[in-house]
Ligand code: SF4
């Protein structure tokens with residue numbers, strides 16, 4: 001393999017597979033944006049809580065997790081066990097993010113790689129009231145995203161994931177084993193996507 005092929009530990013075939021999954025998911029989000037009353041579509045400059053942002057999810061920074069647990073009157077372990085999954089962009093840095101509705105079966109654990117692209121809202125989005133269950137203490141990333149701003153959400157320094165270092169996951173899950181996760185992600189790339197549009 002060339003250096004190019006092994007970057008991020010992925011072969012060219014694996015990268016093509018994940019690129020396809022990402023494109024499928026982005027197409028799904030574009031389709032949903034046609035259905036949602038986004039502020040930007042009406043020239044409005046205040047959030048209409050249409051929920052489009054919460055179809056993807058925001059990622060909390062490590063230091064935002066404890067205050068959110070406190071707001072929900074949960075311990076950090078309870079918060080993780082009830083609402084969060086472990087994910088990674090590269091099998092080197094792991095982070096905790098909100099599960100989706102429909103991913104309740106895997107909260108508290110590692111998300112099976114193909115389910116990174118599960119459809120549906122963030123588990124903390126209440127579809128009836130169209131609002132975030134933790135709105136007063138929502139992560140910085142959710143405050144930063146505004147659909148009417150040019151370059152909306154494109155500054156990666158503002159993303160919650162940018163605050164996660166390689167050792168941060170161990171502050172929350174001391175016995176976490178990144179090797180097992182890397183192996184499962186590699187084997188998943190040989191499978192066919194299960195929930196395309
Ligand atoms: S900022 Fe997000 S939730 Fe608010 S109106 Fe725009 S797309 Fe909808």
Ligand code: SF4
Pocket residue numbers: 053054055056057058098122123124125126131132133134135138139142
């Ligand atoms: S935590 Fe709240 S703002 Fe962030 S994606 Fe979930 S429902 Fe939306």
